[in-house]
Amino acid sequence: MLIANRKKKENIAEYLLYMWQIEDIIRAYHSDIEAIQQHIIDKFDQPEEVKKQIRNWYENLIEMMKIEQVNEKGHLQVNQNILIELTDLHVRMLKSSRQPFYVSAYYKTLPFIVELRSKAGESQKGELETCFAALYGYLLLKLQGKPVTEGTQKAVEQISRLLAILSESYKADREGGLEL
Numbered sequence: 516m517l518i519a520n521r522k523k524k525e526n527i528a529e530y531l532l533y534m535w536q537i538e539d540i541i542r543a544y545h546s547d548i549e550a551i552q553q554h555i556i557d558k559f560d561q562p563e564e565v566k567k568q569i570r571n572w573y574e575n576l577i578e579m580m581k582i583e584q585v586n587e588k589g590h591l592q593v594n595q596n597i598l599i600e601l602t603d604l605h606v607r608m609l610k611s612s613r614q615p616f617y618v619s620a621y622y623k624t625l626p627f628i629v630e631l632r633s634k635a636g637e638s639q640k641g642e643l644e645t646c647f648a649a650l651y652g653y654l655l656l657k658l659q660g661k662p663v664t665e666g667t668q669k670a671v672e673q674i675s676r677l678l679a680i681l682s683e684s685y686k687a688d689r690e691g692g693l694e695l
Contacts, residue, residue, distance in 0.1 A: 517561075517569070527597060527685045528647070528678040534594050535651050537576065538585070546577045546586060602643050604685055611695040617680050624677040627670040643681075646674045 519537070522530035544550040548570065556569050579593070580586050590598075608614040609621060628642050631649050640648065653671045656663055663671075687693040 517565070519572075525686075526679075526682045527601065528650075528682040531594060531597050531601075531647060532651055532654065535590065535647070536654075538580065538590060538594070541573070541577055541580060542586065546580065548574055548577060598641075598644055598647070601681060601685060602641055604688060605643055605681060607695050608681070608684060613694050614684075617677075617684065620673075620677045620680050624673050627673055631670070643678075646678060649674055650678070 519530065519533060522533050540555065541551070544554070551573050552570055556566050556573070559566060559569065561569070576591070579591055583589075583592055585591060605621075608617045624646070625642075627649075628645050631645050632640065635645075635648075650671060653663065653667065684693055
């Protein structure tokens with residue numbers, strides 16, 4: 516909760532990846548709040564009142580996942596909504612003559628997106644969702660200590676550049692400072 520709030524304000528792409536991780540953590544613990552309490556929440560070096568807030572946050576996410584039937588796979592609607600907002604901004608930036616750096620980064624990233632979609636056979640996913648899925652997969656590989664090919668590393672670096680620009684632009688847009 517504390518990390519999520521900070522990430523949501525500072526870097527929306529990191530926030531979305533973090534929330535996907537939280538969804539997977541909840542799944543890994545089979546939506547068992549007591550196991551999450553024992554293995555995650557109790558590990559935080561925080562006052563008991565903060566730990567209660569964190570537990571409440573997890574309980575709410577668990578309930579939302581049950582209601583939305585994403586206990587086993589998929590993403591919460593609140594997270595999907597962020598992806599929709601980012602996609603809207605992405606499209607507006609591509610159409611803008613005032614965003615040449617973003618457009619350039621997009622066209623440098625596009626071949627990787629096309630390749631990822633063809634490998635995964637998931638052409639119905641949007642471009643940004645493909646980017647986020649690639650970064651999330653990369654993070655999982657790193658966490659598991661698995662090797663990453665040079666091609667994957669290159670793709671991840673370019674996708675990261677694109678999403679970094681998009682995240683900065685999202686923040687600027689929220690603060691009213693983005694010129695399109």
